[in-house]
Amino acid sequence: MKRSNRMLLVIVTLMLAAMFLVTANVFVTVIGKVHLRSLTDLDKYVDSVSYIKENIIADRGMIFDANGLTVAQDEKTYNIICFMDPNRVGVGNKEAYVKDKEYTARVLSSILECDETAIYSILLNASNLYQTELGNYGRNIKEATKEKIEEYELQGVEFYESTHRAYPMGDYFAPYLVGFSQADENGKQVGKMGVEQYLNDELSGVDGYRLYQADKNGYILQGMKEETVESIDGYDIYLTLDSVIQNALATSLEETMISRNASRAWGGVMEIKTGKILAWGQTPTFDPNKMDITDYNNFGSQVLYEPGSVFKVFAYAAAIDSGVYDGNAYVDSGPFCYVSNGKDPVRTYNSSNYGCITNSEYKNYGYIEYDYGLILSSNTITSSIITDLITPDVYRSYLDSFGFFKRVNTDGIAELVGNINFNEPVEKLTVTYGHGLTVTMLELMQAYTAIFGNGEMIKPYFIDKIVDGYDSNKVIYEGSREVVSNPISESTAKTLQNILERVVSDEIGTARFYAVDGMKIMAKTGTAQLVSEDGEYDEGGTTITSVMIGFPYEDPQYMVYYAFQSDYDKNNHFFTDPVKSLVSKIALITNLTKTNVSDATIESTIEEYEMPSLINHTTDYAFEKLNGISDDVVIVGDGNILLNQYPEAGDRVYTGEKIFLLTSDDGSFEMMDLTSWSRKEVMQLWNISGVAFKLDGYGLVTEQSIIPGTYVSRNDIIEVKFDNLKDPNAGNVNIPEENNSDE
Secondary structure: OHHHHHHHHHHHHHHHHHHHHHHHHHHHHHHHOEOOOOOOEOHHHHHHHHEEEEEEOOOOOOEEOOOOOEEEEEEEEEEEEEEOOOOOEOHHHOEOOOOOHHHHHHHHHHHHOOOHHHHHHHHHHOOOOOEEEOHHHHOOEOHHHHHHHHOOOOOOEEEEEEEEEEOOOHHHOOHHHHOEEEEOOOOOEEEEEHHHHHOHHHHHOEOEEEEEEOOOOOOOOOOOOEEEEOOEOOOEEEEOOOHHHHHHHHHHHHHHHHHOOOOEEEEEEEEOOOOEEEEEEEEOOOOOOOOOOOOOOOHHHHOOEOOHHHHHHHHHHHHHHOOOOOOOOEEEOOOEEEEEOOOOEEEOOOOOOOEEEOOHHHOOOOEEEHHHHHHOOOHHHHHHHHHHHOOHHHHHHHHHHOOOOOOOOOOOOOOOOOOEOOOOHHHHHHHHHOOOEOEOHHHHHHHHHHHHOOOOEEOOEOEEEEEEOOEEEEEEEEOOOOEEEOOOOHHHHHHHHHHHHHHHHOOOOOOHHHOEOOEOOEEEEEEEEOEOOOOOEOOOOEEEEEEEEEEOOOOOOEEEEEEEEEEOOOOOOOOOHHHHHHHHHHHHHOOOOOEOOOOOEOOOOOOEEEOOOOOOOEHHHHHHHHOOOOOOEEEEOOOOEOOEEEOOOOOEEEOOOOEEEEOOOOOOEEOOOOOOOEHHHHHHHHHHHOOEEEEEOEEEEEEEOOOOOOEEOOOOEEEEEEEEOOOOOOOOOOOOOOOOOOO
16 A cells, blocks of 8 residues: 555656646747757747738828929729639639639720730630739729729639829929839839939838737737837928929920921920929920830930020120120121131131131121120121130130039939030130030020029029928928029129010011010020031031020019920021910919910909819719809810810819810810811810811911811811911011021
8 A cells, every 4th residue: 555655656746747847848948939858949930930020111202293283192003913723712612713714804805905815815824823913904903993893703803902103294294304113022112213213212201010920820819929110101292393384385395396397395494583493394205104205315404415506695695794895896797717826716817717607598797786696696706706805715714604514413303414625726616606515405594594694593403392291391301592603793694684685676686586475585596407427517407496585574584495306497496386385374374474375465364273173074064163264165075974184183274275175985076166276275176186187387277177067086187277377488478588597
């Protein structure tokens, strides 16, 4: 008995010891993350298996124009995912894979408006995969499209949420300044061009994360560790660009492309006194929503070219500011033949010379006043300025003061730097009229702020402010006026302004066709030949036609630079309606004048409205929303649901402005009476309907090839004639015999 009790005690003791060892091992393993017998550190194994980290991507900041209208924003979209594995089952053990590939491809292609064969091919090639996506066809689809697909309850077709960067104003709102962003492999938007790239860190914000423990099946058990750090959304960016002025610039550039058969056109609008860029455009351009980009160069800052005669003003500036200029003194405008004094060119009338500088078209105006050298854009007189009034070295130093041949450094704009050939005597002469050097539009606009202003050169900028998206009163950065240098005195600037006003107002001034009724402007024109492949100027070939305008003359507030490349035409500076329309629109928007493009008197009570969103609504709804905004609504088509509108939602609309509403899928409509419509209004009808127009002339419509009441479609071409500049060679338009070019 005693022996049995003793044995029982031993067994119990051993059992208790074993339990203690097991408990201790578990305790050490769980708490200390060390295996007691092998002394293996289990920490890295436990963490890697049981901890899961999910990123919380911050919302990207928004970009706004000067009026608070949205330029860029994140938009919730969806990507389509097709599950192909026959073993995949869903709720209720139902099949959850794409079983009928043909039917699925037919439905998806009809809704996504793409090729059925392409969708079917993707599904067929993915038969052995667990899942597949549909490439660009199924990415970034909108919620309305997702809902249409869901109505068909397609087996194996599901969606996952994504973020897409949307640009509501499309291709007209300075895409080369705004840029674009694209999603990286983690789904986060990353800037690739323009502001989106330059301020990517500010727009991106700070991503958060969620860290938690889960079992092997992903379930979070009670008591397991969980930590969440919320994301911080990116800052919002406000630009100085004005969407209405931007639209006016884009429209003018498109008109020039058509009317002058140009290969490209570009321009900018800026406040003279502040340096704020109000508009910046080029064509061809691209739509950041479609990424139909063919040229990544920003014409205004990355295209170097010889500026031509718009550059002559700087030779005059150097002479006037040096105190040696008398605008009433007479000078020989005939051929400037030259020799060298060993360093610089010297004028000679001997037949033995190095060569001769001539005016455009070899014009000889005889002895004329120095002021008229700029009014007539004489190459020979700018040559006389740097040989008779100042020296080439003085002129060169002024060009440096005007900031040429170095970076402007405007708000991260990608830019190239111009250069100059200034060694040989002939080079020192040709530079005075804009040949033998290259610049960018950005360099020119900065330099002209001193000419049109008070002698101070103001740095251009277009980022107005950066604000906290959570608190708009918290300003992180604010753009401001910056004086780069003082290349000339205020009195020099005023003298130049007086001459540049005469370039427009004088009956023989080269910019007389840019005159705008109701307002005095200043301007300098330019025509520059492009250099051919053999290094020679292409006489009569491709040219760059340009103009720099400042207005109003009495108190200069705004400047416009405008340029286009086309085949040479000595009368390019005669066909100026697109530029005049732009200047008039700016004047109207900024309350400088009450005269519009068609020279009609505008009532003093001009009202401004914000265009409502009308797409997908009925025409009755549209008329109700437009009541009090416009009495001139043009319905394009016979439908009842609006498919497109112009102006776009959020744009500013002014009293008397036509509003176009499209109701037909194919663009067909009953032809209206276009009599007295402006060229711009006809182009707006062209753009919204897609029906082709052939435009002959400028001004107001006088004739149309298809009578009112006739139905037209996109197979038709409608010829429209205007009351002005119908045919420059017909004899009924008074184009002066003297050449208007000014190389």
